[in-house]
Amino acid sequence: ETTRSLLGVFEEDATAISNYMNQLYQAMHRIYDAQNELSAATHLTSKLLKEYEKQRFPLGGDDEVMSSTLQQFSKVIDELSSCHAVLSTQLADAMMFPITQFKERDLKEILTLKEVFQIASNDHDAAINRYSRLSKKKENDKIKYEVTEDVYTSRKKQHQTMMHYFCALNTLQYKKKIALLEPLLGYMQAQISFFKMGSENLSEQLEEFLANIGTSVQNVRREMDGDVETMQQTIEDLEVASDPLYVPDPDPTRFPVNRNLTRKAGYLNARNKTGLVSSTWDRQFYFTQGGNLMSQARGDVAGGLAMDIDNCSVMAVDCEDRRYCFQITSFDGKKSSILQAESKKDHEEWICTINNISKQIYLSENPEETAARVNQSALEAVTPSPSFQQRHESLRPAGQSRPPTARTSSSGSLGSESTSLAALSLDSLVAPDTPIQFDIISPVCEDQPGQAKASGQGGRRTNPFGESGGSTKSETEDSILHQLFIVRFLGSMEVKSDDHPDVVYETMRQILAARAIHSIFRMTESHLLVTCDCLKLIDPQTQVTRLTFPLPCVVLYATHQENKRLFGFVLRTSGGRSESNLSSVCYIFESNNEGEKICDSVGLAKQIALHAELDRRASEKQKEIERVKEKQQKELSKQRQIEKDLEEQSRLIAASSRPNQASSEGQFVVLSSSQSEESDLGEEGKKRESEA
Numbered sequence: 001e002t003t004r005s006l007l008g009v010f011e012e013d014a015t016a017i018s019n020y021m022n023q024l025y026q027a028m029h030r031i032y033d034a035q036n037e038l039s040a041a042t043h044l045t046s047k048l049l050k051e052y053e054k055q056r057f058p059l060g061g062d063d064e065v066m067s068s069t070l071q072q073f074s075k076v077i078d079e080l081s082s083c084h085a086v087l088s089t090q091l092a093d094a095m096m097f098p099i100t101q102f103k104e105r106d107l108k109e110i111l112t113l114k115e116v117f118q119i120a121s122n123d124h125d126a127a128i129n130r131y132s133r134l135s136k137k138k139e140n141d142k143i144k145y146e147v148t149e150d151v152y153t154s155r156k157k158q159h160q161t162m163m164h165y166f167c168a169l170n171t172l173q174y175k176k177k178i179a180l181l182e183p184l185l186g187y188m189q190a191q192i193s194f195f196k197m198g199s200e201n202l203s204e205q206l207e208e209f210l211a212n213i214g215t216s217v218q219n220v221r222r223e224m225d226g227d228v229e230t231m232q233q234t235i236e237d238l239e240v241a242s243d244p245l246y247v248p249d250p251d252p253t254r255f256p257v258n259r260n261l262t263r264k265a266g267y268l269n270a271r272n273k274t275g276l277v278s279s280t281w282d283r284q285f286y287f288t289q290g291g292n293l294m295s296q297a298r299g300d301v302a303g304g305l306a307m308d309i310d311n312c313s314v315m316a317v318d319c320e321d322r323r324y325c326f327q328i329t330s331f332d333g334k335k336s337s338i339l340q341a342e343s344k345k346d347h348e349e350w351i352c353t354i355n356n357i358s359k360q361i362y363l364s365e366n367p368e369e370t371a372a373r374v375n376q377s378a379l380e381a382v383t384p385s386p387s388f389q390q391r392h393e394s395l396r397p398a399g400q401s402r403p404p405t406a407r408t409s410s411s412g413s414l415g416s417e418s419t420s421l422a423a424l425s426l427d428s429l430v431a432p433d434t435p436i437q438f439d440i441i442s443p444v445c446e447d448q449p450g451q452a453k454a455s456g457q458g459g460r461r462t463n464p465f466g467e468s469g470g471s472t473k474s475e476t477e478d479s480i481l482h483q484l485f486i487v488r489f490l491g492s493m494e495v496k497s498d499d500h501p502d503v504v505y506e507t508m509r510q511i512l513a514a515r516a517i518h519s520i521f522r523m524t525e526s527h528l529l530v531t532c533d534c535l536k537l538i539d540p541q542t543q544v545t546r547l548t549f550p551l552p553c554v555v556l557y558a559t560h561q562e563n564k565r566l567f568g569f570v571l572r573t574s575g576g577r578s579e580s581n582l583s584s585v586c587y588i589f590e591s592n593n594e595g596e597k598i599c600d601s602v603g604l605a606k607q608i609a610l611h612a613e614l615d616r617r618a619s620e621k622q623k624e625i626e627r628v629k630e631k632q633q634k635e636l637s638k639q640r641q642i643e644k645d646l647e648e649q650s651r652l653i654a655a656s657s658r659p660n661q662a663s664s665e666g667q668f669v670v671l672s673s674s675q676s677e678e679s680d681l682g683e684e685g686k687k688r689e690s691e692a
Contacts, residue, residue: 005301010169011114017176018107025099028183032091039084046081049074087194094186102179110172113165120158127154128283131248132269132340136323148248155246163235170231174224185214249343257345259352260371262362263288268350269340270295271319279320281340290562291357293328307337310513314354316347326351363509436514440489440524440537440546480608483530483601487589488523489537490515490566498570498584501558507586508566523590530601532608535569551609555584557602559595567595569602 052074053067127150134144244250265287273279285296287303291310296303311331319325322340324347329336341347356362356371364370491511495503526546529536535549549571557569568588591598 004298007166007169008299008301010166014107014110014169014172017172018110021099021103021107021176021179024180024183025103028095028099028187031187032088032096035084035088035091039081039088042077042081042084046074046078049077083194083197086197087190090190090193091187094190095183098182098186099179102175106172106175106179110168113161113168117158117161117165120154120161124151124154124158125283127151128248128342132281132283132322132342134323135321137321151248152246155248156243159242159246160235160239163238167228167231167235171224171228174220174227177220178224181216181220250345252345255345257348257352259348260356260368261349261353262356262367262371264349264353266346266350267342269322271325271338271340281322286339288353288357290362291360293354307335309354309357310360312354312358314351314358316351328354363506434494436491436493436511438491438511438515440526480612481530481532481601481605485528485530485591485594485598485601486525486540487528487537487591487598488525490523490588490590492585492587495570495584495586498556498572501556503570504556504558504568504586504588505561508560508568508588511588528589528591528598530598530605532605532612535602549587551602551605554602554606557599559599564595565590565593567591567598 049070052070127147131147131151134147244254265285267283268286269281269283271279271281285298285303286306287294287296288309289303291308293306293309294303295306307328307330309328309330313329315327317325317327317338319327319338319340324341324344325338326341326347327336327338339350341350356367361367361370490508491514493507493511495507497503525540527538527540529538532551534551535554536545537547538545549569553571553573554569555572558567560566566588568586570584570586572582572584574582
């Protein structure tokens with residue numbers, strides 16, 4: 001079905017090429033028609049100018065001069081007419097011929113091969129249906145041989161036509177380039193030749209450009225020839241290598257059964273009941289995806305869920321008059337499907353694969369090795385179980401009073417062996433005997449200390465939109481990041497590890513499985529607010545904060561690998577079941593297909609918070625450096641003031657020691673001394689003042 005989906009893309013591309021080339025053909029045909037009309041009109045004009053002298057006008061004035069002048073014009077226009085005629089011929093050969101050939105030959109070839117491939121495909125489907133209806137009870141060797149030979153012939157014919165059709169579709173990509181470039185190249189070369197006939201001064205740059213285009217066309221043609229030759233050789237090799245695969249029921253000795261698979265894909269016939277005893281069989285493509293069996297009808301671009309095969313039962317059954325049938329029954333026994341494989345090998349491989357998936361072996365690190373260890377149990381599932389009720393009673397939980405744990409949803413049809421395998425893989429991620437909390441803590445209950453610890457916050461309720469009753473401003477208003485998402489709470493449980501996304505994936509699987517087992521479908525819808533400080537769950541109606549998760553405590557976050565609606569994060573908090581140590585709780589949510597966006601938003605918030613913290617530390621360091629510089633500057637200024645005062649005192653002392661110094665100057669010295677004392681002089685300055 002993947003090949004048919006890819007073929008649909010190629011066929012759509014071929015249709016687009018055909019439509020575009022038809023439009024281009026019409027435009028070029030208009031050019032060609034216009035050139036032919038221009039050539040004919042020019043020739044007619046020249047002919048009329050030549051016949052001017054034969055005309056007899058009642059008022060014939062200076063006819064001789066006019067006649068000779070028009071004769072000269074007639075010669076020039078006649079030459080132009082010849083040039084236009086040559087141009088018309090060149091346009092027909094160089095422009096119209098390549099695009100007409102592409103339109104009439106190559107595009108029609110694609111349509112023809114498409115019809116042939118469709119006929120061969122229908123013949124193959126008819127042959128397969130006849131082969132599938134072979135009676136197991138009334139076997140007729142002659143009829144069986146004829147039907148098998150018919151399948152072989154139709155399958156071989158379909159494969160051959162398919163390869164030639166694919167080859168033509170691939171070659172069309174090269175031919176498209178040639179069909180586009182060659183007519184344009186021919187048109188330009190015809191125009192250049194037209195102008196060269198009237199002028200020899202043609203731009204060499206244009207000629208070089210056209211020469212490069214011509215070289216490119218030749219290179220594409222050579223590459224196309226080489227690729228076509230390679231594809232033809234590949235077709236021949238595939239025909240030889242695929243010859244044993246044309247047989248619908250291959251020899252088991254040449255193609256052994258692989259019983260250790262955890263994924264498989266192929267065509268199966270599904271039985272659909274049309275009445276009490278009547279039924280029809282529809283052939284569809286089936287494939288496994290995780291713990292689901294998917295089906296894809298012909299022409300669909302993607303598959304749809306056929307059945308959840310986690311903890312299911314599978315067995316070979318005798319169904320009406322058909323061979324290679326097996327039945328799949330869901331865990332609760334409410335849904336069952338009967339499918340028919342094409343061969344004995346496919347029959348056994350499908351049973352073994354579904355049996356391995358039902359035991360959830362695909363969740364282990366090495367699925368094939370784990371499947372090999374439990375291969376004996378898988379072989380026992382090939383035979384019908386004696387009692388459906390006995391088979392499914394062993395899969396149900398032992399009691400509803402026990403809290404749903406990781407082991408509750410992972411018990412499979414392996415019995416004790418699957419339980420030990422599941423416990424081995426889960427104990428490394430999820431804390432044993434950890435209850436799952438399916439409902440979110442309501443605002444009324446937030447003041448309870450145990451729940452406050454589990455949620456990573458106190459009992460205070462906050463409003464992210466600044467509408468709280470108090471005057472305290474919301475801490476989220478100043479946040480750079482402020483994104484809101486609609487989420488639905490699925491559940492939470494304590495985990496043992498928080499260093500790998502597998503913890504989130506395993507918690508998702510456990511919570512979803514526990515919800516299915518206990519028929520819990522109600523989910524609490526909230527608004528998830530992502531800021532640079534925290535994550536908040538807000539009630540959509542009252543806008544009251546239900547839970548607050550500090551951003552530094554969110555140590556791990558991831559979205560589901562296949563279902564982008566699911567996402568979760570691990571919150572590392574103090575307390576939990578052991579009050580002295582840190583505990584990690586994983587919260588799982590469902591969004592409107594925005595799991596990746598929420599994870600990206602949380603990552604962006606943590607990155608912004610990290611940069612803000614780094615900027616804050618850098619700012620504090622810069623302020624500390626500035627404070628040190630300012631202190632040093634004050635010390636230096638104080639030292640300079642002291643030195644200046646000392647110099648002033650020295651000058652005054654020297655002036656007072658002169659013999660003719662007036663007594664009033666001494667008074668000035670004393671006055672200066674008192675001023676300098678007030679200016680915080682040193683001890684030495686004070687001593688000198690007292691002596692003076």
